Amino acid sequence: MMISGERFIVTYLVSGSEQEALAKAKDICIEQTVEFPPYLIPAGFIQDEILGRIESFEAHNQDYKVRISYAVETTANELTQLLNVIFGNISIKPGIRVEHLEFPPALLRNYKGPRFGKEGIRTLLGITERPVLFTALKPMGLSAEQLADLAYKFALGGIDVIKDDHGLTDQCFAPFAERVHLCAAAVDKANKETGSRSIYVANITAPYGQVSKRARVAKEFGAGGLMVAPALVGFDCMRELAENDDIALPLFSHPAFIGSYVTYSQNGLSHQALFGQVMRLAGADVVIYPNFGGRFSFSQTECEAIARAAAAPMAGIKEILPAPGGGMSIQRVPELHAVYGNDVMFLIGGGLFQHGPDIVENCRYFRSMLNSMDQYRKEG
């Protein structure tokens, strides 16, 4: 059997003493590929090519950093199987964390990544430089008409991207088609009045057979983007949406149900590997994640690492936009701008209701926080 010899590398942080960590590293090589008693692994092709290979092993703070390479062919050019090789069985073994991924062009050329990416989103919105203003339609329980009214006000107040809250799917009190129809029309109406190019993003996190259907319905009704939670629909569902030429809308990934992969530093994937590298490979144009200092647990360092991974070179895979949110307030915009720079979407949901009783005015205040910063006056 001849294979290419091309390999990708996963950096794992492994806990324990040096001896324990080395044993774990050798175990990972087996567990993620042949899953077979070591002394019975067939010599030749399987031992030489299929088995994971330790490329480096070194102490790192209290842990050990191990780089393990795998043959590209073990992944069958499938995102599902790539994730399985990276972290399938060892997800069940404590003390192993995926820290970083190194993909060679031989692997990346099988993935298209995001269709729009950072630049595509900017072009679509007509925003050349400044951060993008982003909010969510909520609370669950409002009718489609009420949500559309909110969407109209958000757009009128200058919010660039208005998405469904991730809990809005197809509930009887705001059915999908009706909600998407009314919300897209409401944003369009506001755009005609203001001359802006705001978009409405429909949540299409849905049962397996419904995702593509809802994507098509949303596009038909004029949605400007689509949101899915990959932990609920599968990462590869997002990839397929990104590659679908009939849909061709920007994709927003939502972190619902994904937290367990990052919550404990001794297990799962690092913030940058999961929200930066995996989401990007899986076709997200915008990655939504909980910002530091909000009501979730990510640290500033972790959030900055996500933003860096969203923009790091990735052989032909487009840069994407980080969208930190979750318990954010308008007042934090200057602070967050200092951290993230321009290539960011500020997602303020509930906080946009808290500034004052008039939603449109609150949005204008949010917008003014950007305009007050010198470098954006020209786009104000």
Next chain:
Amino acid sequence: MMISGERFIVTYLVSGSEQEALAKAKDICIEQTVEFPPYLIPAGFIQDEILGRIESFEAHNQDYKVRISYAVETTANELTQLLNVIFGNISIKPGIRVEHLEFPPALLRNYKGPRFGKEGIRTLLGITERPVLFTALKPMGLSAEQLADLAYKFALGGIDVIKDDHGLTDQCFAPFAERVHLCAAAVDKANKETGSRSIYVANITAPYGQVSKRARVAKEFGAGGLMVAPALVGFDCMRELAENDDIALPLFSHPAFIGSYVTYSQNGLSHQALFGQVMRLAGADVVIYPNFGGRFSFSQTECEAIARAAAAPMAGIKEILPAPGGGMSIQRVPELHAVYGNDVMFLIGGGLFQHGPDIVENCRYFRSMLNSMDQYRKEG
């Protein structure tokens, strides 16, 4: 807005002092539904029906056990949204674990659950009482012919269910269609020789658009069951496979990539909630999970809780079979039989190669471990 008033209940274990835990409980009610500043939540329908509701709150070991109810309508009768309400955003908040799920008939009637269940699997295999013998084709890197040769030997030796290793998808060294064709034929050949009814289970964990296609190919080639890893393809993908009348094959759920949900007791879902309740609701006829005392980290208590949840009453949703595996040896069969009783599938993979050089003889030895137990002599 009128809704049914039917609610389902999630038991969470919440860490912290009593005051902290109560604050977290109130936060869960908001976060999982309206995700909105508390003082702005609209009175009436949204506060009364949509918002989560604390049904009970009590100390439990070092933690607090909180039962929170949600309106069935918040889930839109979608498994994806049900999981989102149960643990979507709070997956990102440390110190919250889903311990148990209570679903009313009003919710369960929207789910068909497993098509076969425990009894259906027994009927299919012609095994009325004894535990089922289960193994996996490996290691990755073997050709389709080599895997089929193994499948033949396993079936000849009396293994009831022979599945692909979960890492076998569509690699160039053993392409899906070729592998499934040859392995199904090999098991069929052995059955004709022995008069047994062993089945081959094809791994159809695959890219989004490929799962159903591979299911149909596997069925056409004579596979007797299908395996998916729900954390890779999505839980709802499995549900849809289970409900698909054109496929109508038993489904085996594999735990690849799912470990982060159960690894730390302060986050995620309990073993019984995830592997027992969710997998069953999502249509798995057989739930594969790492057994205690093997090379993974589950405790005996956790494993027993999974088996209990697989068989607990669930209003019309069939009982399913637990399939503990992972680092198992033939010698442990009597011990495990004492723990699990008859309604179990003993999954021995690599261990089946370790007993001696002759695979067929190893399988017969595995089978003999059951036959040696008095109560199975009649089926020997």
